[in-house]
Amino acid sequence: MMDLIKDLAVQNHSKIVLLVADGLGGLPAAPGGPTELEAAATPNLDALVAGNVCGLSIPVAPGITPGSGPGHLGLFGYDPLRCSIGRGVLEALGIDFDLGSDDVAARGNFCTVGPNGEITDRRAGRISTDVGRRLVEKLRATRIDGVEVFVEPVRDYRFVLVLRGPGLEAEIDDTDPGRTGVPPRPPTARSPGSERTAALIGSFVEQAAAILEDEHPANMITLRGIARRPPMPSFEEAYRLRAAAIAVYPMYRGLARLVGMTILAPGSNWGEQVAALREHWEAYDFFFLHYKYTDAAGEDGDFDRKVKCIEEFDGQVGAVADLQPDVLIVTGDHSTPAALRNHSWHPVPVVLAARSCRPDAATTFGEAQCLHGGLGQIEAKYLLPLALAHAGRLAKFGA
């Protein structure tokens, strides 16, 4: 499908906007009641639904609950089952680290080891972010021949390790054994091509152990999710779109960077994000705007707050529509029902507004109406091709 889209994509002057309300989909708080989205007053979204087409987006596949990575890759038109993002890469993206396509990234934990090298605390007593920063500073003294080493703090006992240089591979097992009472494992290559990188990482670990020897409780490290960026064409290569992202949280900027979007300064709230959209309107073909707080409220199990967040989100949708994008898609990367306090697998309401859409009978934006919408239940990865089509950016397939 991606190869087909690459072949068919053409350029024009149309504008496409994708608004993502994280964790938008929900469940009723009580049997027979409305979902969060159905309970919310959403005049702008309803107006969008009324004259256009809606449906339910399946983030990955039925029953699969996605994290933010697969959830967004699907919305960006990539098959989330084929492009999987390693934990180390995601951790690097989450701190706005500009990961190169050949870099190898790993998630690091400070830990405590006993006199025989056995792990006694996998999180080093959950040291504070300040202590973590100081220790990361010390780890920056490590040197590896022919490779640039980056060590970056994340939070508490967590950090990111990135190696940059030619010929690195990342088929390497975690050094974290996942339990206490045993020493960290050596970084072991799962393929011959990764043996050199495993040795380099081994050298880093050895130096780190020496550097941390006299620290307490964080006298050792473990590494997990050693990975490179998945090979994916950029938005420019795949779709011929100059794409920009406006997201407050680094993780979503990182995911956008992964597909070659330009990262715009987002301001610090939803209103400022939409103001940034207006400001940069002329310079790009595609805009991805990410709104985080719907998901956060859902994860807190706070139905009412999620309703309020949806209303705040809706409050700026009119301003976006006023820019008259040729295609405007509003959806979520997954559901986060307050009732489950977690991401879930339930399909996510989606509305697509464009002059060329075939309207359906839906008049308000909610799960029940979207179930009968004109898009049907559609895998998220097809929304981007649909957007291109409605924007007049996909040529005919075959003669």
Place this chain on the structure above:
Amino acid sequence: MMDLIKDLAVQNHSKIVLLVADGLGGLPAAPGGPTELEAAATPNLDALVAGNVCGLSIPVAPGITPGSGPGHLGLFGYDPLRCSIGRGVLEALGIDFDLGSDDVAARGNFCTVGPNGEITDRRAGRISTDVGRRLVEKLRATRIDGVEVFVEPVRDYRFVLVLRGPGLEAEIDDTDPGRTGVPPRPPTARSPGSERTAALIGSFVEQAAAILEDEHPANMITLRGIARRPPMPSFEEAYRLRAAAIAVYPMYRGLARLVGMTILAPGSNWGEQVAALREHWEAYDFFFLHYKYTDAAGEDGDFDRKVKCIEEFDGQVGAVADLQPDVLIVTGDHSTPAALRNHSWHPVPVVLAARSCRPDAATTFGEAQCLHGGLGQIEAKYLLPLALAHAGRLAKFGA
């Protein structure tokens, strides 16, 4: 998808029940009329539908009419287009033969050959089951070096041949030429790895010909569908489910055995099957119950009897619901409309009941209401992942 599920599956204490009414889906007897399911009084199923989610299950793909094998593999979460079950294997399963993963099975026919070895009757005058049994007994005198040989009667002129031993392969053509006037073909290997097995089967055929020489009309055999079990992970491996099957007919026990389910004594009717479920409730995580008579009535073209069978099936659904499984799925492996007197490709009504389901507007169990259900039209192979999700048995995919 299966690899993903294997990675994400976790254990907990939830219970999942899958009730399969064979050939459940139907068609109206007259234009504008109800289907068999819609005509049936199904208070228990309707109660299930009312507070939960329903839809239509596509057994394999649009337009594809499945046999029992692909129909059930789909419901068990395996892609029926990738895991195909050879005819010989299905025949062995159908007589409760406990087929090992390295066994090679073939469906055998007794046939009649003329003086020049040409087949004159491919079914040996449809000899009776008694005669078939006597001849099978004689064939058990065959001996093949290094291989255990099983010959088992099926019915009339049909039998099963199973070879058991190391290194057997089954890329071997049928010996049945499919028409009269020509002699049986030699068993010919389609791959170098199968040449030895083809030679062993050739030896069996030669011995059988000698043994049957003086019989009439069954003086020869042909073999078809020479096959091994498809390589598939078991329910335990794929889903971390301790699974049990309760089925009256051997074919369905065989299909369940193929995916590693424990076969429980089913009694001889639907009430006893559900009693067995109750009895073994604590010992398993997943239960598959198979009800045969809906399909049989459909194949007989008996609309009214199929309605009665559906009502009998419904009569025990309340007792199953009373066990309070965390997830209860009720569906069929395919449609068998009485109007067609045969299996068909039509999507099959399905209802999924769980606390975490997003309810839809359906209030009774039938094709028309299921068409607008919240599951949409869903490939059967996704029902098992959905069940795992609703049971809290699938971890998040990606971070």
